[in-house]
Amino acid sequence: MSTMQIGLTMFAAMLVLMAVRVPIAMAMFVPGAMGYIALAGGDPLLAHLKGAVYGRVSVYDLSVIPLFMLMGAFAVQGGLSKALFDFANSLLGRFRGGMAMAGVLACAAFGSISGSTVATTATIAQVAYPEMRRIGFSGRLATAALATGGTMGVLLPPSVTLMVYAILTEQNITKMFLAAYVPALLAAAGYLAAIAVTVRLRPQEAPAAQAASAGEVLAAGLKVWPIMIIFIVVFGGIYGGIFTATEGAAIGNVLTFLITVVRGEMTGQRLLSCMRTTAQTSGMIFLIFIGADMINAALALSQLPAQLAAVVSHLQISPVVVMAGIMVFYVLLGCVMDEMSMILLTVPTLFPVIMGMDFFGLDPSDKAMWFGILILTVCEIGMIFPPVGLNVYIMNGLARDVPMVETYKGVVPFLITDGMRLSLLIAFPPISLWLVHQLTG
C-alpha cells in the first residue's frame, strides 16, 4: 500500500469502529497506532508512545479545561450559575429562544480568547446546559446551540487560530483580524437567525416567552452580584491582559469556591461531587485528545495532506473545483482534529497550491486573507458536521440525557446558515476584504 492508501484506510477504519460503538477515542487511537506501525514500524510506535501521551496531557493551554470544569461545578453546586441564568432569563426570557441566543454569544466571546473550541464548549456547556434544560429548552436545541456557538471563536478576533494562520502564511495579523470581523458577524447573525427560525417552526424546542416585571429583574439581579464579580474579574482580566486563560480559570476557581463557602453552600459531599463531575468530563475530553493525537501523528506520517496537494496541483482542474475539494477535505478532518491541528497540518502544503491559482484576479495578499477566512470557516463547520464532529461529541458527552441523533438534528439549521455563509464568502471575496481595504488603504 502506498502511504496515501494507508492514510485513507486509517480514516475508513476509524469511521467503521465509531459506527460499532467503539469509544471515539479508541476508534481514533487503534487505527492510528496500526497506521503508524504500517508507515514507520512497531519500534517507532513504542518509542512514540513513550513520550506522546505525557506530552498531550501536560499542555499549559489545555489545563484550562479541568480548571474551568471545576469552576463550573463549584458555580453549579453553589447555586451561582442558577442565579446567573435566572437573571439573564429575566432579561431575555421575553423573547422565545432568547437564552439560546445568549448562550451562542457567550460561547463566541469566550471562544475568541480561549483558543480552543473544545475548551469553550466544555466550559460554557458545563454551566449553561443544565440551566437551559431547567428553564425548558429541548436537549436538541440546547446541545446544538452550544456546540455550534463554541466554534465561533475560531474566526472571531483575537482568535489564536487566526493568529497562527497569519504567522504560517506571513500575513499581517491586524489585517487578518480585520478580514475576520464581517464573516464572524455573519456567522453570529446566521446562528441567531437559525435559532429564531427553529423556535418559530418548532415551538416545543424552547420555553414560551415570558416577560418578567421590573421587580423580578431586580430581585434576580440582587442574587447575581457574586457571580457577576467573578465574571468581571476573570474575563476582564483575560481580555485586559492581566493574566492568561489558565490563570483566569484558577482565579475563578478560588473566587467561586470562596463565595460558595461563605454562603454556606459548600458541604463536604458537594465538594466530592464537584470533583467527580470534573473528573468524568475532563477524563472524557482528554481521552479523545489522546486518541486524536495518535491518529494525527499517523496522518502526518502518511503525508496525506501533502500528497493530496501534489495531486491537486498536477490536475488541470478549475480553481473553484479545487476550492470545493479543499472545503470538503476540511470538513472530513474535523472528525478527528481540533482547529489548531487542522491549520498546522494542512496550511503549509495547501497554501502554495491556492497561491498558484487565480481567483477573481485577487492579488496575493488579498487571496491569502480570503483563503484564511474560508479555511477557518470550514474548520468551524468540520467541528460540528455529522456524522462525526469533535465539538458535537464533546457537547453531547456533557449532556448525558440527550442521544447523539438529537444533537445532529439540532445542528442542521445551524449548518444550513453555515453553508449559505460559506457560499457567500467564496462567491464574494469583498465580504472578507472590504473592511481591510477601508481601514488600511
Place this chain on the structure above:
Amino acid sequence: MTLGVDGGVTAEQKRERWLERACDLSAVVGGLVLVAMAGMTVVSVVGRAFFSHPILGDVELVQLGCAVVVASFLPYTQFRRANLIVDFFTAHAAPGTQRMMDAFGTLLYTLSMALILWRVAVGAQAMHASQESSMLMELPLWWPYALMLPGLSLSVLIGLHQTAGLLRGTSPGAAS
C-alpha cells in the same frame, strides 16, 4: 445486579465495589491536585501583580500537574462509562448486539490503555535514567510520569472488569 447462589454478594460485585472506591479515590486525588494547581497559580498571579514576584516555574508546575490530574481522572470516566461513543448507527440494534459491540469497544479500550500504561512506565524509567528536569524549578520529570501510572493501571483494571461483565451479560458501571 444479580445476587449470588447463596443470596450473598458475588465475587464480581465485590470487585465492582472495590473498583468503584478506587476510582472515586483516584478522582478525588486528581481533584485535589487540580485545586492545588489553581491555588499555586493564584499565588503566582498575586505575587506578580502586587509584588513583582511570581512563582518562577508556575507554568511548568501547571503542566506537570495537568498530566497527573488527567491520568487520575481517566479511570473514573471509564467506570461511569462516560467515554463517548457514537450511538447514531446502532440506536435500533438489539440490546444483546449492542452489548457485544460494547464488549468489543471496552476490550479495545483495555488493550489501548494497557499499551499506554506500559509505554508511560518505560517513559518514566527513561526520564529517571536521563535525569531530565523541568526548566526553572528543576523538578525531576520522572515524577509526573510515575504519578500517572496509578491512574492508568486502574483504567486497565476497570476495562478488564467491564469487558468481562459485558461478555457475561451483567452490565457493570452502567451510566450514572
Place this chain on the structure above:
Amino acid sequence: EEVTLKVHFFLPATSLANTLFITPWCERIAKESAQRLKCQIFPSMQLGGTPPQLFEQARDGVADVVWTLPGYTAGRFPSIEVFELPFMMQNPEATSKALWDYTQKYSQAEFKDVKPLAFHVHGDGVFHMSAKPIKTMADLKGLKLRAPTRMTNRFLAMLGATPVGMPVPQVGDALSKGVIDGAVVPYEVVPSVKIQELVKYHSETDPTEPAFYTSTFVFAMNKAKYESLPADLKKVIDNNSGQALSGLIGKAFLQADAEGKKLTTRNTTNVIPAAELASWKKLGQNLADSWVSDMNGKGQPGAQMLGAARSLITQHATPR
C-alpha cells in the same frame, strides 16, 4: 537504494530556520547522494510530542533527524549551558564553531545516545518591548519579560525584571494582550511570532560587546539510522556535519537576524551602550560562578570548561 530521513522540529515550515538551514541541508544531501538520501520534513511538531521530547525522539528513532534546544531538557546537558551564560557569544558563526569544538571535548557523554550533526547558537538576544525601550538596568525593574532559557530567566531576575515562563507559541498572544511587557529573543524569531506588529521598541546591546544572551541548539541524527547507511551515504552525512556545518548554521542565523530586523524598521531601535553594560556584566559573572560550582559539584572541572568555552569563542571569532 533510497533512504528517507524523517526530519522533525517545532517551528513551522515557513520559519527562517527551515528555509535558511534545514531545507537547504536536505537539498545538499540529496544532491551529493544523487537523490538517494532524501528528507521528509515534518515541521510544527507534526509527528507528535512536545519540543522538549525531540531529543528523545531522535534517540529512539521516532524521527531520524531533529533540531532542538538542549536547554529545553534541563539537567540533561549541563555542560553545554556555559554557552548560554550572559555576555559569552561573540558572533553566531564563530561561536557555533567554538561550541562544536567544545562539545567534542566536554559533552561526549551527554550526547552519546545520538549522532550529533551540528551544534550552534543563534544571534544576539534583543529586548522587544511594548511600551518603553530598555536603556539602563533601572528600566528593567518590575517589567514582565518572557525569556527563553533557564540562564536568561535567572539573569533577568538578577537585573530586577520579572521573568515569566511561557511556551514560545504563547508569546504573540501574551504580548498582544499585555500579559508580558516584552520578550527577549533574537531578531530571527521576529517573523515567526510577528513581534514587529506587537511591540514598538527594540533594545539591542552594544554590538562591540558580547551578546546579552544566546541559546544553544543541536541538530542530531538517530544513531542506528546513521549506522545503517551504506558507506557512501555515510560519507555524504559526514561531509554535511561537524564544525563546518555548525559554522554554516550560525552564519544562516546571522542572515536570519538581518531578515528579521528588516521587518522592524517602523519601530524604534536603540542601543544599550557598553558603559551601561559594565554593571550588567558584573552580575553576569555571579551567574557564571554559580555554573562553575554546579559543574564542580557534578565532579567536572567547571572553571576549566568555562575557560575553554571563552578561549574557543575568541579563537574562532572574526571581526564583527
